[in-house]
Amino acid sequence: MFLLLSIVLFGIVLMVPAIPSIREVRWPRDEGRLRIPEQYERDPRWFGRSYREKLAGFVAAARGDESYQADLKLRTDEETRWAPDLTIPPGERVRGIAVGERIRVGHGAGIRDAYALQSLDVERDVVARTLTSDGVLHLGPSVSILRWIDADGEIAVDTGANLGVSASGGARVTLADGVRFERVWGKPVTSRTGATAPFPLVERKDATLIGAAAVETGKPIIVYGPLRIAAGTTIRSDIKVHGPLDVESGVRISGNVIARGDVTFASEVFVEGHVFSEQDVWLGPGCRVGRHPGTKTVYAARRVVIANDVEVEGWIVAEGGGQTR
Amino acid sequence: MGSLVTVLQTWSWIVVGILLLYAVRHWHFTLNRVSARQRPTYQDLLDSDLPAVSIIIPMRNEDRVATAIFDALVASSYPHDLLEVLPVDDQSEDDTPTIAYTYSQRYPFIKPIYNLQGERGKPNALNRALSLASNEIVLVFDADYTPGKDVIRELVMGFVDPEVGAVMGRVVPRNNAKSLLTRLLALERSGGYQVDQQARYNLDLFPQYGGTVGGFRRSVVLDLGGFDARTLAEDTDLSARLFINGWRILYANHAECYEQVPDTWSGRFRQLRRWAHGHNRALVVNLIPLLRSRKISVRQKFDAFLLLFIYCVPPILLSGIAADALLFYMGAIPVIPGIIFAFLVVSFNAFGNFAPVFEVGAAELLDGGRERIYLLPCLIYMFLFNSWAVTLGAIDALGDLLKSRRPPWDQTQRTKRSDVSAA
Numbered sequence: 001m002f003l004l005l006s007i008v009l010f011g012i013v014l015m016v017p018a019i020p021s022i023r024e025v026r027w028p029r030d031e032g033r034l035r036i037p038e039q040y041e042r043d044p045r046w047f048g049r050s051y052r053e054k055l056a057g058f059v060a061a062a063r064g065d066e067s068y069q070a071d072l073k074l075r076t077d078e079e080t081r082w083a084p085d086l087t088i089p090p091g092e093r094v095r096g097i098a099v100g101e102r103i104r105v106g107h108g109a110g111i112r113d114a115y116a117l118q119s120l121d122v123e124r125d126v127v128a129r130t131l132t133s134d135g136v137l138h139l140g141p142s143v144s145i146l147r148w149i150d151a152d153g154e155i156a157v158d159t160g161a162n163l164g165v166s167a168s169g170g171a172r173v174t175l176a177d178g179v180r181f182e183r184v185w186g187k188p189v190t191s192r193t194g195a196t197a198p199f200p201l202v203e204r205k206d207a208t209l210i211g212a213a214a215v216e217t218g219k220p221i222i223v224y225g226p227l228r229i230a231a232g233t234t235i236r237s238d239i240k241v242h243g244p245l246d247v248e249s250g251v252r253i254s255g256n257v258i259a260r261g262d263v264t265f266a267s268e269v270f271v272e273g274h275v276f277s278e279q280d281v282w283l284g285p286g287c288r289v290g291r292h293p294g295t296k297t298v299y300a301a302r303r304v305v306i307a308n309d310v311e312v313e314g315w316i317v318a319e320g321g322g323q324t325r
Numbered sequence: 326m327g328s329l330v331t332v333l334q335t336w337s338w339i340v341v342g343i344l345l346l347y348a349v350r351h352w353h354f355t356l357n358r359v360s361a362r363q364r365p366t367y368q369d370l371l372d373s374d375l376p377a378v379s380i381i382i383p384m385r386n387e388d389r390v391a392t393a394i395f396d397a398l399v400a401s402s403y404p405h406d407l408l409e410v411l412p413v414d415d416q417s418e419d420d421t422p423t424i425a426y427t428y429s430q431r432y433p434f435i436k437p438i439y440n441l442q443g444e445r446g447k448p449n450a451l452n453r454a455l456s457l458a459s460n461e462i463v464l465v466f467d468a469d470y471t472p473g474k475d476v477i478r479e480l481v482m483g484f485v486d487p488e489v490g491a492v493m494g495r496v497v498p499r500n501n502a503k504s505l506l507t508r509l510l511a512l513e514r515s516g517g518y519q520v521d522q523q524a525r526y527n528l529d530l531f532p533q534y535g536g537t538v539g540g541f542r543r544s545v546v547l548d549l550g551g552f553d554a555r556t557l558a559e560d561t562d563l564s565a566r567l568f569i570n571g572w573r574i575l576y577a578n579h580a581e582c583y584e585q586v587p588d589t590w591s592g593r594f595r596q597l598r599r600w601a602h603g604h605n606r607a608l609v610v611n612l613i614p615l616l617r618s619r620k621i622s623v624r625q626k627f628d629a630f631l632l633l634f635i636y637c638v639p640p641i642l643l644s645g646i647a648a649d650a651l652l653f654y655m656g657a658i659p660v661i662p663g664i665i666f667a668f669l670v671v672s673f674n675a676f677g678n679f680a681p682v683f684e685v686g687a688a689e690l691l692d693g694g695r696e697r698i699y700l701l702p703c704l705i706y707m708f709l710f711n712s713w714a715v716t717l718g719a720i721d722a723l724g725d726l727l728k729s730r731r732p733p734w735d736q737t738q739r740t741k742r743s744d745v746s747a748a
Contacts (some may be wrong), residue, residue, distance in 0.1 A: 017702035019702075028508070029696040030697040033499055033501045036497055038474065039474055042475055256485050293373075295371050299369050319365070
């Protein structure tokens, strides 16, 4: 009897945790599958492309008119206006979307979205949500982008601008000094800044040193701990470092560079492959990543810092924010 | 009598110790996933020089799902001139060979392999395809998986790291809404991938190659002797051998792919029993090489051991509960101090279940789960069901080992695509 009772009681105790589940089991409210983006393709110019698609109908209707206005249904209703030559006066606050062949935004203005079919010129201290151009795009000093910019042609960015979460161009993207960014795509991305001195390299006593002679190796170089590569060395393989990587001036690496610590290139370093760091990436003056017309990536889980005359043929991703200096 | 009591009491405390160890491990993983900095993978790298890749699809009687995976691969954004798709028909008795042939006529990069005679089973199919594959990078998808457009690229990019021997993506159930079982399995999968695998990758421990939605370097696998045809868990076995030999396994959490989970309790029972069987064999075969390996750290060895040992835990837990019940009814635990018995029972359930529950809860938090979180207590009962299947799998493995026999291959039954499309 005692045995039976104890089993029954144990069974009841065992059922207690199920009480909160009863409703969800009987009347499911959250039984859908986890949404995964099956159609997703990594495209550094996705923002610009999708935005142009959304505005294609409006542009087709407006182009040729001297002025045109309509409400566009995007996420919210957006008042959208067209003029072939559109000028937003300095200091003006504009809501909605401005579309034109040529757009000029005066200094200190605050706009939401602007889409130019030929050229988009943004003067200093402008704050904008998104900027799109089918031609060239120029950002003046200290322009601040809240979301993204995209241009089919060249992009020139002046000192102190903030490029938001994504800046992408179909041609050359040139960054002056003090520009902040998260993701920049260009063919190539280049810098024109005042930082012409090589980046200083940290002296690490326990670092493995690869000498100045050309390293002919088919096998990847894998180092546990810090690695320093001497000036003038040529390496014809991939490099993986479980620690920081310091590369002196004039080094050429034909493979990928992967490091779990900081990657610092002093100056004039040429990498044909990707540069990937789980920490920071410092690209000193005259460094080159990738070879035209190919595409490679500089990725840092934290910061990317870029000096003068750096060229990256493809994408720069700085999860923790990037900056030119 | 006295010595039996001592033995049972000692065993009880050993069991509690083992479960406590796993609880701490899973708790640590959960905290790491929720609050620590996440280690990046290589999916953000864009490259104009993508490598050619071979994709193996082991298939047996897959006509219910074959069209879907072929369509998904054809729709992939990966350049078709760099793709070689090798569906391996393993003596199907349905329309699978015809479907594969039809697609191969339309898409030259699909090159079916027909195993008309000889040994069946996934490891054999993989070995056959490996010998015919043209490319160094090889990906594997089971036939009921539908990779998204960018999944192949995201998996392949992992191999830019010269230390990476295998890459594993995330598996997401498609047929959640089918039944309570599928919903609970979706919770388990969430915890296992979103938290457990990612944390092991973050901590540079032992993420596991799961045999599908993943890939490996062909030359490395061939150097290691290919897939072991005697195992029912060729993925765990390969993971262990790669790790022991100093290769890293990269977990790419963003390379997500839908799968069908078993929607019948009997199907799930068979699947778990097979996994436990294969996993325990992988433990036995790889334990000594793991302990002797000089290519991994002590910390990594310990984690790999705990992972390989994990399918031994349910039988140990059941034996611990039995030992305590015996102690109680033998009077070794008097009624008043019987509170200790209750404590042990609660502890067993707590440590046996709460550890994965940490992970599942955190995973649902990360995935944006809402009311489904109320199903968490149901995992306690699921755990009892799992324990029984896993215990039988462990017994199977022990039997095979003692009798030196080769286990028969079993396959999870597929559901018709139309049955799950509404999910």
